[in-house]
Amino acid sequence: MRWRPFLLIIAIAALSLLPTGCLKNNKVSGSVIIAGGTREYAQTAAAGAELPRSLSKLAVNNQRDLSEWVIPNELIVRYAFSEALTLAEAAAQPLSGARVSRSQSPGMALFSFPDHATASAARQRMQAIPGVIAIEPNYLVRTLSIGALQPLQPLQPQLQPLQPLTQNFTAARAATKAIPANLWNLSRIRVPGAWDITSGDSEITVAIIDTGFKLDHPALQGQWTDFKYDYVMKDTDPSVDNPAGANASHGTHVAGIVAAAALDLPVVGIAPQIRLMPLRVLNDNGDGSLLAIQDAIYDAVDNGADIINMSLGTFNNDLLDAAIEYAYNRGVLLVAASGNGAEDNEPVLYPACHPCVIAVGAVDANDKRALFSNFGPEIAVVAPGTEYYSSPQDCHGILSTIVKPDGTPGYGYLSGTSMAAPHVSALAALLASAGISDPDALRSWIQETAIDRGASGKDNEYGFGRIDALSAVALPFARVSLRAAPSGVTAAGPLAVNLDASFQFPHCPDGQWLLTVWIDSNFDQAINTGDYYGESRTLITIPGTNNDLLLAAGRIP
Known part of the structure; x- marks a missing residue:
């Protein structure tokens, strides 16, 4: 067991060689909201803020009752080559049917018939034509007011x-x-x-x-x-x-x-x-x-x-x-x-x-x-x-x-x-x-x-959720920075926010800093009237616990 003190000395020496801050909490993270009103109002808006949500995939329900939406006596014929369409037109003609239109989509045409009986007979004839892939009804579409x-x-x-x-x-x-x-x-x-x-x-x-x-x-x-x-x-x-x-x-x-x-x-x-x-x-x-x-x-x-x-x-x-x-x-x-x-x-x-x-x-x-x-x-x-x-x-x-x-x-x-x-x-x-x-x-x-x-x-x-035009248009241009107060010198950033309005600085310099967010509304690279700007109410101390911060930006009048 004589080797244990020797190993302890080596471990202490190794730790002393690690970069300063590796054992400290130098991370800053949080989210941005675009508040209404002025920048002063924005500083107090964070407490009751409504935050956006994360993305998830949409599902599609393919089980539908189509009967009420079928246009009577119209058939859409899908075909593999033009000869099949010619034969379909020939099959429809004796039944007083006609091709009404040919879609821009390759291999699709609309036929109309005088009644249900002729449409049904035409469907049977067309199904036997080589190159006809499918025959289906034409569906009614309606306005949704x-x-x-x-x-x-x-x-x-x-x-x-x-x-x-x-x-x-x-x-x-x-x-x-x-x-x-x-x-x-x-x-x-x-x-x-x-x-x-x-x-x-x-x-x-x-x-x-x-x-x-x-x-x-x-x-x-x-x-x-x-x-x-x-x-x-x-x-x-x-x-x-x-x-x-x-x-x-x-x-x-x-x-x-x-x-x-x-x-x-x-x-x-x-x-x-x-x-x-x-x-x-x-x-x-x-x-x-x-x-x-x-x-x-x-x-x-x-x-x-x-x-x-x-x-x-x-x-x-x-x-x-x-x-x-x-x-x-x-x-x-x-x-x-x-x-x-x-x-x-x-x-x-x-x-x-x-x-x-x-x-x-x-x-x-x-x-x-x-x-x-x-x-x-x-x-x-x-x-x-x-x-x-x-x-x-x-x-x-x-x-x-x-x-x-x-x-x-x-x-x-x-x-x-x-x-x-x-x-x-x-x-x-x-x-x-x-x-x-x-x-x-x-x-x-x-x-x-x-x-x-x-x-x-x-x-x-x-x-x-319900759409929000200001946040949607502003957040892609939001930039978060750590700045020295009162000089305004940037210590970290500017950093773009993520799609969910979050941000994270993984490594920040030690000290006390002002956390700011800025949207350059008129793209003139200067903080002025019409821009959206916000800053932390107090200086944040690094190292320290600075996670899940909420930073609100308001309009500069």
Whole structure:
């Protein structure tokens, strides 16, 4: 046992050679929140902060009852080569059937027949043709608004015109820009704060796949892309045909939520500086077919859309899968409404339930899931879809642009997950305008910065939570630093935050430091008006226990 003292001496010597701090707690970690109000308010906001949540994968429920959604006497024929299509056309002709359209998707065509008997006979004949892969029904797609359109009354006392925003819109102007009470949905998701960083970029395009549009609406006429198409009438004018139709205003209303221009008008879109691609796939009553939507998705991608909004749905099938994956693989984000049939136990509709699509549910002005909003594991996030809703006869919706029954432009309220989805598409457009283009990154920032609602963590009713535009747009640019006080000299950082708003400095220098967070809203590399800034209330001591700190940033007035 004489060797034990010798080993102890060696161990002590070895420890003395280790770098200073290895046995000390020199780590600093925590999370960042983007608080409302000033930087002083932000210092006190951390105690009651609502934090975003972690990411999890979406599930897809493929068990759907499709019977109510089948378009009678129409068949979609999938074929392997053109000769099979020719033989299918020949088989349909004696039964008074005809090919109505041929999809842009390779190997798919739509046939129409006069009645159920001829359609059934044609199916049997076509199934025997070599090269015919499958024959299936064509499915009806519908808009996802609920309740009657409520026109804006001219003398509503709460409404004040908005001051114009221009391409020279600055953070300083955002500070003085008041949002009228009628546009509570913009305030709820903190859009004015997001405008400190960006109100959009004309290089970013959101395709609106919907009903027809009031193209000459004063709030929209300067927002359209050159490419426009009507898949109902098969021409290049996607205007409303019958303004008295039950859903004639739907597409115009959705478009206004996304990008109504910021002029001296009653409404403004969430991303007023971006461009809109109007693609009409539904008639003025709000009905259409999946093949038209499929072609619209392909065209949207090929003509430069960055984001595709689909405020429509049907029961789950796979007819849009190829088009959805075509868009996703080319860097285009897809957003869709979850559906309005929750009171009838309806599941999340297609295409929202596809894993490459962001499924959006609706909440009311109290951040409660709207009674109509379909829910399930596919829900990614929720957004404002109604102010209040008790029934289709007793509800008050989201204010946006409309076409009046006499064909003139106007403003009015609609409720539905159709109205919630464009909030998310517009938020994605703001993020894309700020330089985040990858669809997975867009989805992650939108989900991770959502405010938790309902059961803790991701749940079937609210998904990751209600979207928060300010946090989503600001946090990618948040930088955390350790600084000397009062000199401000940086000791560690600046460090970007993680997707869940967390940060960690693994090795920090000994001493007392000020922990700061800064979002350079106007990208001028100087801390000034319009930026978001926050700092720890007291100096932190290193080494020491500095884990799970909460750092709140407020706007510098």
